[in-house]
Amino acid sequence: MRDGVADDDQVTRWAKEAGRGDPQAATAFIRALQDQVWRFLSHLAGPGEADDLTQETFLRAFRNLPGFAGRSSARTWVFTIARRVAVDHVRTAVARPRIASVPDWQTAAESAGAIAAGADEGVTLHQLIAGLTRERREAFVATHVLGLSYAEAADVCQCPIGTIRSRVARAREDLVAAWQAEGDQSRTRRTS
Numbered sequence: 001m002r003d004g005v006a007d008d009d010q011v012t013r014w015a016k017e018a019g020r021g022d023p024q025a026a027t028a029f030i031r032a033l034q035d036q037v038w039r040f041l042s043h044l045a046g047p048g049e050a051d052d053l054t055q056e057t058f059l060r061a062f063r064n065l066p067g068f069a070g071r072s073s074a075r076t077w078v079f080t081i082a083r084r085v086a087v088d089h090v091r092t093a094v095a096r097p098r099i100a101s102v103p104d105w106q107t108a109a110e111s112a113g114a115i116a117a118g119a120d121e122g123v124t125l126h127q128l129i130a131g132l133t134r135e136r137r138e139a140f141v142a143t144h145v146l147g148l149s150y151a152e153a154a155d156v157c158q159c160p161i162g163t164i165r166s167r168v169a170r171a172r173e174d175l176v177a178a179w180q181a182e183g184d185q186s187r188t189r190r191t192s
Contacts, residue, residue: 004180007029008073015074019065030058033075036146037082043129043141044086053089057082072155079148083138090134128178132171139167141176 006014012031017025037057042050060081068077128143130138135157142153143164150168154161 003116008075012074013072015065015077016067016070018062019068025121026062029074033078034058036075037078040082040141043126043137044134045084045089045147046130049089053082053085057085060085076148076152076155077088079142079152080147082159083156083158090148115144125179125187128182131178132174136167136171136174139164140171141167 006028011029014025014029014032018029034054037055041053041057045053059079061078064081068074072080086122128169129140132140138157139153140155142148148156150161150164153168154164157164157167
């Protein structure tokens with residue numbers, strides 16, 4: 001373990017032992033990855049959905065643990081499952097009929113202004129990350145929030161490592177531009 005985080009080899013051992021029916025290994029496996037999976041999913045689908053999607057991720061993982069071959073680390077394998085869970089969630093949400101409602105635009109605008117004026121940098125950064133395209137957000141969160149290597153992120157996102165590098169670079173550019181635009185808007189609101 002380093003800094004309270006189990007290393008990939010240990011997590012993979014726990015996964016294999018859990019796949020053979022060891023309940024202590026199953027508990028250790030979940031504890032080692034749960035927070036990281038939740039953070040990943042909160043960036044992909046939103047914090048309000050992350051609890052349910054994290055649970056679904058581990059349900060799918062445990063159904064498939066007996067067949068886990070260990071060709072990649074268990075951490076990478078679980079993030080791949082989490083990504084699929086998030087994609088399935090978005091597909092379901094898009095296909096679901098929506099109920100039309102008439103919003104109170106004045107209240108919504110005032111609320112948005114109050115939130116933006118009082119938001120801390122962490123909330124603003126989370127919003128900026130949420131504004132990235134899905135592919136760039138996945139690559140950025142995997143590498144910069146979760147700390148996966150580019151090779152691990154490529155496995156999770158199921159694309160070549162060069163594509164991950166490109167997506168991360170473009171995500172950084174997008175975030176810098178959005179952060180600067182956010183700063184310009186904040187200065188404009190203060191001087192108005």
